[in-house]
Amino acid sequence: MRWISLVLAGILLQAGGGTAQAASDFTFQGATRFTRAELVRALRRYDISLTAPIEATTADDAAYFLREFLFGQGFPDAGVNYAMAGPQVVFTISEGPRFQLGRLDFSGEEILSRERMEAVLLAEVRQQTHVPFGRVHYVESAVQDGAERIRQAMVQAGYLDARIRATSACEGMLVNVSIVTEPGLRYVIRAVVLKGGEILPDVVDVRGAFQEKTYRPGDEYLCRSRVQDVLRKGGYFDAQVEEDTDFHGEDGSVHIVLNIRSGKRYNFGKITVDGNRHTLALAVMRRLGLNPGVYNATAVDAGVRRLWFSGAFSDVKVKETPKKSGTVDLNLDVTEGPAKQAAATLGYGEWDRGFAEATYTDRNFLGTMNALSLRGFISQRRHGIGATLSDPWFLQREITATLAAFYSRQELPAFRSTQYGAGVGLEKKYTQTSQTGWRVGYQWKAVTDSSVVDDNVLDGAPLNYTLGELSFQQTLDKRNDLLTPMKGYYLNAKADVASSFLLGDISFGRMSGQATWYLPLRPIVPERPLVPFVVLNSRAGVLLPFADTGKIPIQERFFLGGPDSVRSFQLDGMGPRNDDGNLEGGLVYLLGNAEIQWPVWRAFYLAAFVDAGNLSPALEEFTWDETRIGVGLGGRFYTPLGAIRVDYGHNLIRKDGDPAGAWQFGFGFTF
């Protein structure tokens, strides 16, 4: 091709001082409130080190981050310039006056409540200036970032064209900030059109999940991704989905068109395993859990995750190769990790004198990917050993099977005992989110040679006994949050049977249940995630001895009182007492709690509660006279990890030995 040098041929621009400059030292000028050491330390927080040779780009970065530091310290007019003066970089700092944040005014159409906008903006400023409480410095960039966060919240609510203006005005040493919001139209996905390919029922469900919903940025990609996942789950290994999205600014409608090329439907082909030196290939295949038949990408992903969670491998890679025959071959490349761990402790204790403890865990026991755990302890006064073997993928299902056995002989200040036993358990969780599941187990335990310093403590209850027990537990957890529930319910039922037919000395049936409801008094919306709510909790239990079983060992009885029970008593401090005034537990109990929590300031809540409990020695001796009622007040502070709580419960009904009330401290939800 012939170039004509008519115009502009060979334009050459050079800028920025083409040669690299570097200095060996630096100086700060103009800083009155901060020493050189403080400024150097501030730069270190941004990972800037002014050590020779100091390049111009480093000096430029240093000036920028010094300015950020000064902004964060409440100097909104701060300026930092630099100059490469021979071997030295000279930073010229003008701090300007220091301001504090004054009044916040909001105007414009209210998409978000003023309360939330203020909370969003202040949270950003507080986080940037590291001031959790009290008056904050005025930091221009933090205020602008806070305003941007408000805009983002509006965009997330579907107001794509939202605009926000933050202006500030000085009033003495305070800076008042005025925020004007212009949300514009709310965008809604009016149509999701599916074109071509295999329209599986699940694909239609995906369409339904997006259609007529408020548009959030990226929804078109999410919709496409979900459709692709559905197709790959249904055997369409090389499914392709392209999206074409139209935004109609005049009415806020969004139209998503998905062009689907589903391609051929595949079956699973050959599956091979590499890298398993200590692990049985058969165990890997079983844990992968794939059934022959239609290819399913979701099942492959879940199987790979299961392999990694076994703890036997530090890495699991899968290579999928489609074949012309219509199958997909899988090659698993596993990297075995340190699945075994041994620990030994040697020490000295006031009671035990010299002691030794050893534990061994193997998460790839005999190459089966099952976990074995051994624990042994020995001292002059105690010794014992325990072993547990568990399979988290029992019967190729999400069922955890556990087999455990133990032996211990203890000589403690209060008692001495010899115990040995074994148990087997099965546990299945249906979903990750609702935590619903069941557990069934059998344990056999023998307590022999048990003696207590004061024999009256147990009031004739057997000290030496064997227990053969079958238990079943079912849980359904529909609370809205694992750590800070404010809505939903929790149900739990548990039943145990102990009998001579199960190789025990004592026989009883024991049932207990819990039902808890969380009732929000206002809708929980992003604008107000912390709402007032009521908690209603009830628990009941009964233990019925049979087959000539007399007194029930104290370890098997019910106790009430404490931070999650009747809060006007200390932990396990409520219920029948023997002649010496010692608590001896009961065989029947009823518990009811009602609590209201009300937000008073930000994440601080006040709580008021009524607790009622009845613990009777036996069903035939049940009497309402054993009922205790406590009322109280408490405080809650909700952190991202859960609530820190303090309660005081006061007893309305007191019997001999009952306290006037009790303080309770706790973390997380109450019931």
Place this chain on the structure above:
Amino acid sequence: MAAGPFEVRGGVAFADFSNPQYDVTFRGEKILLARDPGLRLRANVDVRAEGNSSRGSVTGSVRLVDGRISRRLEITPLLSPSPVDEVFFVPPRFEGLVPAPFRAWKLDVSIKNETPFRLVGNLAAGEIVPDLRLTGLVGRPVPLGRIEVKDARAFLPFTTMNIENGFIDFIESNPWMPQLDVRATAQALDYDVQVFAFGPLNERHLILRSDPPLPQEAIILLLTAGLPPGVYSGAGFGEAAVGQGGLLMLRAFVRQFDSQKVDLDSLINRLEISSVPPEYQGGQATVRGRFRLWQGLSLMSERDSFGFDNAGATYRLRFR
């Protein structure tokens, strides 16, 4: 450009005024790409754009230099939780940004590190290794490849998570929907915890498992609050809360001293304080402290549920 030298070389040839030929090369050293209090990103850039009104291409390389993502753990966010919803990854919109005919030009620019791109601070540490290509059209670019997080550790208030595999994949069949694949492990008190985060960035799933097994919420509290199960209230809670609160305050305190010689954070990360509920009715909780000395060797001291003091040394060994 922010002290980074650059040159633009090339020209436009008007052999045919209706169809000018463009050929421009941009080269720069340590050009500033992004900078904010938590990010510093510069790059050596070598990009060439050539073509005409009917076709063209933009090709070249961007090599990241001295990249830093700096995140420091502060107590403030815990005390003043942000009421803002989590900000989603929002794919950029390019419609109308690039005029014709350039928007139809092909794009092929590789993005890699020239020098390590580090994740620093006491919230996380590690290296970010991008291996990306910007492909597609100038008006509708498509990123392909992956960003790897190497040798990374995430410092939670009471635990350190080792990120063994950390990938964000940009795949051709699902452009602008980065896929997360992060596997991390942690040793918290006497529990081995595994964390698997996966799926599209905006719809990621998180699975937590522990050995010995714990419910999800118990694992979260173990990692974030350092509280073992069974001590959220009642016997053991007071001791655990005092221990963990003390550790948090100690950590906040020593951060006031920015020592270059001693890694105080590392020292505090070696210290564990835990509480074990009593095994019998009416007993008191066991309070245990453990300090990791060197590799698997640690010192232990405890006051048990009878009020007796015990002390010892533990050696822990992992093997295949």
